[in-house]
Amino acid sequence: MLLGYIKPAKSIPLHPICDIRVLDKFIREAKDATDSTKRCEEACALPGNFTLPKTNVNYREWETKDTGTKAEEVQTGLKLLALAVQKAQNVTVNSNMLHLIERSYSNLRSITQMVRSFSTPDTLNRERELQTTFNTRSLRTIFHVYLSFLQGKVRLFFLHTEACNLATS
C-alpha cells in the first residue's frame, strides 16, 4: 500500500530557480576572487591562450535585442568562461588560486544550468557566430571577465526575462 503512493519523481527540476539573490551571491564570490588576484601580476600568468567573451553592455543596445539573442549571448559567454576556468584550473598549481578557480567553476556551472532552464533550445546553435571574444593569458583577467559577465549580461538577463519570477528583496 505504501508503494502505491510513491510516484516517480521527475528528473528535471520542478521550477527554475530564478532568484537574483543567488546570482548576487555568485557575484560576490567572483568579486572576492578578483580582489584576491589584484596583486598577483606574475603569479597569475597562465600558459596558453584563453578565449573569453566580451562583457561590455550598452543599455540602449541591450534593450534592442530580443530575448533569444540575449539568452544566446549569455549562454555562449558562460560556456567560454567555463572552458577557460576549467583550463586554468588544470594549469594552476597554487592552492589558493586553485580554490578560487574551483569555486568559480562550480558557480559557472550553476548559472549555466539556471540559464538553460528558462531558455529555449533553438538559441543554442547560434552561439559561435555572434559572440565576440578576446584572448588573455592572465588569471586575473579571467576573473575580471567572469565577474563582469555576471554583473552585466547575466544579471540583466535575469532581471528582465519574463520566464524568470524574480524574487527581489
Place this chain on the structure above:
Amino acid sequence: MSRYICTFPTRDVSLFAPLEIEVSLNSSVIMSRQDIYINYVVILDPPSNVTVQRTEKPNQLHVQWSAPQLKHLENSIMYEVSISSVGSSVQKVETIKKTECIFAKLKLQTEYLVSVRAKPDGVSIDGYWTIWSKPVSAMTGSDLDPLILSLSLALIMIAMLLFLTMLMTRRRVIKEKIWPLVPSPENMFDGLFTVYRGNFQEWLGRSSAHILWNLQFFSSEEPATALEIMSEIKTFPPDLAKVKHQEIFLDEQSFLVSRSDPFKLQGGPLMDEGKQPAGAQVAPNNREVYVVLNQNFLPGGTSLFDAHRLTPGSNDVSDEEMPLQLLFESPRTSSRWDRSPAGEEDSFRDASMSRQSSVSRQSSLSSGIEQGSPVTPAHFDYAKYGPGGQLLYLSPRGFKLERNRNHPYLHMSDSGVSADFSIMDFQSRRNTADTGIYTNLCRREDLPECLQASNSESLTNHLRSNLS
C-alpha cells in the same frame, strides 16, 4: 590646476567592461591612461518626492520617496533616511533598499526633519552617495486624542446629569438622613401646644384631661372607703394642725347646730361665762361648740339621732351613727326635758358656770338632778394625749385632767380606730346592764375612776350615781 570635464553620450558608453580612458595632449603626449569600470563609479540623483506622514500611533512617522528612474538600476540602489528633531543632531539613520520607511518610538508632540539619500548597492553597480534630499518636517501626535477627550467629557457630563437627577428625586430622603426630624410630642397632649401654648401647669389644671391624666399616671390601688363617723368633732385649734390623728375628726358643727336650738344656746354661755345666752346664734364655725352626748336634751326628739331614741330598753340604736351617745343617760332626764325646755338653759348655764369650780359644779349637777330641776346634762369633755403623755388635744373649755379629778372622767387609750371596740359588744352590754359604750378602758393607777374593761359596769354605775 584646471579641471576638465568630458561627457560622453550613453550610447557610446559600455558598462561591465574596462573602459580605457587616455588623456593626451595634442594627440601625441599621453597625459594619463586609466581603465575604469563605469558601473563602479555611478552617482545618482537624490531621491525625490519625500513624504512624511503620521500613522495610527502618535509616536510613529511614515516616510516615503520615489526611486531614481533608471530602468536597469532598480534593485541595485540603497537609501539612507535620516530623521532628527528640530534643533538637535541626527538621531536615526536607516539603510534600506525599499522606498518607504517607518520610524517608531519617537517623542510626542515634537517636530521632526526627514531627508533621504541614495547610493548603488555595490553588487553589480557601485557608486557614491547622493546628496541629502530636502528635509521634510513633520509633527508627531499627542496622547490626548481629541476624540478621546470629547468622549470622556461626554461621559463625565452624563455621569453628572445622572447624579443630579438622583439628588433631585431623593432630596427628601437625603435631607432626612442629614437633618433627622425631631419627634414632637404634640399628639400625646391634646391642646397643650395649641390652646395653652405649652403651659403645662395650666393644661394640667383646667383641661378635662386632668382626671384622665391623673388616673393614668397615679393609679391608686385602694378604693375609696367609707368614712365612719366616730364622733362629732369641733374644729380643732390651730396648734394641733400637725397631728395626724385629726383626720378622724369631722367638722360637723353646722350640722349639729342647725338641728337643735339648745345647741345654739350652748355655744353662748360656753364662750362667755357671764353672758346671758338668749337665743344667741352660734356660728357654725364657732369653736366653742361642743357636743352633748345626751339625747334626752334634744327638743322634740329632733336630734341628730332622730331615728334612734335611746331608752334603757331600747335596742334599735344605730351604732354607726351614734356610738357615743349612750355614755350618759337617765330616764328621768328625758321626761324632764320634755317638760321644761326653758329650764334646761338654766341648767346648762349652771353647768357652764360651775365648771370653773369643780366642787360647785358637781354639786350643782347633782343637785340639779336631784331637785327635779331640769336635768343637768353631763358634759363630755375629752382630752387627748399622745403616746408620750403630751397633751395633743384639749377640748375648748380647757379641761385639764389633773385639775378636775373630782368629777368622773374616763381615761382611755386608743390607737386610732380601735379594734377592741366591738359593736356587738356594745349592743350586748347595752341590753344587759346599760353599760357604757367604751369597753376598752384603760387602767390608770392614780385615777380611782379609771377602770378596767371588766369593771365597766361598775363604772357606769358609778357615773350614774354621781349624776343622780
